[in-house]
Amino acid sequence: MSSSSYYVPEQSRWPILASVALFLLAYGAGTLLNALSAEQGGGLGLVLLLAGALMMGLILVGWFGNVIHESRGGLYSAQMDRSFRWGMSWFIFSEVMFFAAFFGALFYVRVLAVPWLGGEGDKGVSQMLWPDFVAQWPLMITPDAERFPGPAAVISPWHIPLLNTCLLVTSSFTLTLAHKALLRDARMQVRRWLFVTIVLGVVFIGFQAYEYAEAYHELGLTLQAGVYGATFFILTGFHGLHVTLGTLMLMIILGRIVVGHFDSRQHFGFEAVAWYWHFVDVVWIGLFLFVYVL
Amino acid sequence: MSTLDTTLHADAHEHHGPAKGMGRWLFTTNHKDIGSMYLWFSLLMFFVGGCMALMIRAELFQPGLQLIEPGFFNQMTTMHGLIMVFGAVMPAFVGLANWMVPMMIGAPDMALPRMNNWSFWILPFAFAMLISTLFMEGGAPNFGWTFYAPLSTTYAPPSVTYFIFAIHMMGISSIMGAINIIATILNMRAPGMTMMKLPLFCWTWLITAFLLIAVMPVLAGVVTMMLMDIHFGTSFFDAGGGGDPVLFQHVFWFFGHPEVYIMILPAFGIISQIIPTFARKRLFGYASMVYATASIAVLSFLVWAHHMFTVGIPLAGELFFMYATMLIAVPTGVKVFNWVATMFRGSMTFETPMLFALAFVVLFTIGGFSGLMLAIAPVDFQYHDTYFVVAHFHYVLVPGAIFSIMAGVYYWLPKWTGHMLDERMGKLHFWLSFIGVNITFFPMHFIGLAGMPRRIPDYALQFADFNMVASIGAFLFGLSQLIFLWNVIACVRGGRKAEARAWEGAEGLEWEIPSPAPYHTFATPPQLPESLR
Incomplete structure (x- = not known):
């Protein structure tokens, strides 16, 4: 009690x-x-x-x-601390379900909707609308190419996306190093590793922006480019927003470290942001696999 | 009792009363204040949504178009559904949870009190925005509360944009409310109150909160995809770009089916508190109630496409969703049998809360059975989008969810106000509601089976008699709710003094504290009473 x-x-x-x-x-x-x-x-x-x-x-x-x-x-007592922990965990679970909706949409479109449009299965009747449509993924030519002109090409996973994967995975490690340092009360090292994590996050966001510009200006991969573009941008877009938010939160945590907040025993603010960052990292792994590679 | 009194007055600082004036309600962090605000807000929305329902029923009183334009009729069906689901039923349950969960588990307040206030205050703003669409150019949303694409995208009025953001706000409010309830129940129970001693209302709310956190973000996802389709030229729900309008229905119902359990599981909890009290017996099969609730929650994620049997899903899908849906009858049956077994050879009395609870058991079961009929895919082809569906979900929502809320309000009013209800007025409200609800919704089964489609302002002549009966019932039911308002206000203002244990057979921590409950309860954790040890 x-x-x-x-x-x-x-x-x-x-x-x-x-x-x-x-x-x-x-x-x-x-x-x-x-x-x-x-x-x-x-x-x-x-x-x-x-x-x-x-x-x-x-x-x-x-x-x-x-x-x-x-x-x-x-x-705040230890009990209060537990309330915060439950709160943050369930908030992250809600975020997982938000992304799940978009991943679900992607899988449905790839596995069912586009093949059905191409005439496969019981629902092949859709063939009557666009008889010339051929199902493919990435969807380069949409059924109604006038309203939704398909992309000329899609992003290759093995250039920027692979690099971004390395950046984010590394950032999860550097953040853990910062946490370990905080547990030892090695504050200079906390600062250093947090700083590295933030830099990795910022570089990631920069690469994403560059990739978007390339998609729009060179590849014709836009929001209007049919359902490939739609799922691509909604998934990577919301992920990018989350990385941005996570980076901001990391900056605030770094600021708080600098002014002397947190110690080895009490640092839930730090941990909450770290959980969030790892969550964003895991979502990226899913994105890299299902949006870019497969 | 004496131990509780001393712990209550242990810390004088914690014991100042409420602040004065409007500030009390705007800035409060007190779970009882916030609970009251939720309940009053939901009552207001209940009357707003109810007026819309009466407009629908007035138009349907006779065949032909008499009172309102078809376009406005569509806005009424849409807004009625949205307001009742998100504005009346859900906030009422959250209000009850706010009031009762901390008192039932012996916590000083909700786990995160400021966030609790925010969860509430988002709602009036969200509904102001939703209702303001009625006055916009092009009118309010008119695509039904299920807002299927492309009705809600390609063919929607401009106000759909505000509708989308209103849904986002409601979602944020629900998720924060649910997080708060989970953190409270998991973290703030009095010492010795193990999970399997938790009052059933808390258990059902714990599971409901999990459902809310799991599916409100999916709702946010689907309205976001709508927003993108409308304003940014994406083609999620447009086959011309490789998307699929059916995708909308899948994502929507992945939210929508757990949502209907969000609106009924807390009701199960309330009924499981009330029936043992007035049967003066312990709840029969406590553990099986917990497991049944959890199984219903798990199954709710696996049955969404039973709303879509006629949309053209593959045969294997129809079969899977049909059998999975029928499985839900098993845990639900466990619950109904447990309630009946609780009453078996109990020493029963029939005060107003008990009457509503009994009506719940009977009428919800009717709604459950019509649900089983709808679950059978081949016959659903006949029932789909008819008044049979309307009859089904109104039976589970009105004499189901709404009756349970009223039962809960009548049951706990003495604890909130310190006054007993005037039983005669309570019984009058019950009988008029009970008769009204059945006159309204029972005939809808018949006209539905005969083929009358839902969401249509006019109908063929052969449906005229039953529609007239339903409309008369609707006005009877609607007007009787003024008695409910009267009863609540009368109970707040005065009446016979309520004892701490307002009902003879009531057990639980909330009945160990005085009535009305002091502004702050359980500043330090209480000892559990004998019956809970």
């Missing part, structure tokens, strides 16, 4: 402010997209979206700042 009582925070302004910010983000994004699709200027939507984003950024700083302050004030 834990004798110290569980910390229940006093009233807080952050949740209601964050709800307003989320509303601005969502409403702004909706207004902006609708205006763009109707080919009107996106003035109001863009303003709301940016206001929401700015507000959310400030709130996150304030809210996490609050939590850090309480944590360093010694208000």
Whole structure:
């Protein structure tokens, strides 16, 4: 039985402010997209979206700042620590399921939908719509090539993607080295390995951006290039966003290390970000295999 | 009792009351405040969605088009479904969990109280955005609550974009709420409360929360693909680019089927608390209840395509999903038999919560059986998209989920308000609801089997009589809910004083603390009462 009582925070302004910010983000994004699709200027939507984003950024700083302050004030018990651990684990599980939806879409399209369009199986009746369509993967020629002009070529897995795989896998190792160093209270080494991890993350994002530019400008591999482009960009795009977020979080952790936060016993903030980074790494392995190689 | 009183007053600092004014509700971190807000919000949404249902029923009172335009009719069916599912049923269960889970397990509050407040406050904003689509150019979403592509992509009104972001917000709220409930139940139980001593309401919510975290992100994924198709020219759901509209249905129902268990498992939990109380017997087969709930949750991931039997999936798929669906009847049957066995030779009384619980057992079982009929693929070809489906899911949702929520509210109101309910008014509400619900939905079985399609504002003459009966029932049911509102308000304002153990046969930690429950309970973990040791 834990004798110290569980910390229940006093009233807080952050949740209601964050709800307003989320509303601005969502409403702004909706207004902006609708205006763009109707080919009107996106003035109001863009303003709301940016206001929401700015507000959310400030709130996150304030809210996490609050939590850090309480944590360093010694208000958190071991039980509280377990609540955070459960919270982060289940959050990562929800992220896994988010990616699962897109992987599921990819498998369904590759294994069932495209072959059926090509006339295979019981559902070969779809052949009546586009009799000349031949099923293939990567889908270079779509059934309706006027609306969805297929790509001229797709990204080769053995250049940038392979390099990126090495970068991310290495970054998981360097992050673990940082963690081991933190457990020994070797703070200079923590800084060094964290820094290396961040650099690897940034280089990864840079390569991804370069690859996207190449896809768009040289290969004709775009969002509009049929379902290969759609699955390619949604999977790699959301992964890229997660790497970006993870890198930002690593930078914040490095900053906190520099100002003297965390010690060998208490460093859940560090661990949470490390879990997140490893998760992003594992998703990449799945992407490399199923989007690029196979 | 005395040990509890002393622990309650151990720390004076923890014992200040609620803050004054609006700030109490906007900034609160108290699970009881947040629970109340969830419950009031869901009641409001219940009435909003209910008005939409009555508009639908008014139009269907007679064949022909009389009151509303077909386009608006479609908006009403869509919004009614969305508001009832995401605005009424789900928040009501979260509200009950907020109020009861910490008190049932002896925790001082939810594990992450600030996030708890955020989970709630996202909802009013999300629904403001969803409901505002009614006033937009092109009207509100009109493609049904299942928003199948391409109705919801190629042919959707512009407001679909706001609908997508509203769904995202609801998803964020649900996921955070679910994380909080899991962390609370796994981490904050009083010493000695092992998992197999957990009250069944907590068990069912634990499993529900797992389902929420597993499938709300999938819903987010599918609306994101819609957004991309609408605004960025992708072809996930467009066969012209190699995609498939059926892909939408697969991803949607991979979310959608666990979602229907999200709306019923907490109901099972509530009923499993109430029946033992009024039968004055322990719940029969506690362990089997836990395992049955878990098996239903696992199976819910393997049956999604039974919503899609007529879309043209391969024969092997039809067979797999048919048999997997029928398997669910086994754990569900275990539950129904356990409830009946709990009542067997019990010393039963029939107060309002018990009446709702009994009606739940009977009417939910009817809904379950019509579900079994729908599960049989060859006959589903006949039933698909008819009023038989409407009858089925309204039987599991209205006298199922909604009745369980009302049973739970009546059961725990004395604990929340400190006042007993006026039993006469409670019974009046029950009988009018019970009769109204059956008059509304039972005839829908017949017109469905006779071939009346759902989501159509007009119908052939042979369906006229039963539609008129259903509409009369709907207004009876709808108006009786005003008695529910009256009862709740009356109970908040006054009434016979409730004891700590408001119901004679009630067991559990929540009945060991005074009624109304103090603003802060269990600042330090309590000793378990005799019955739980």
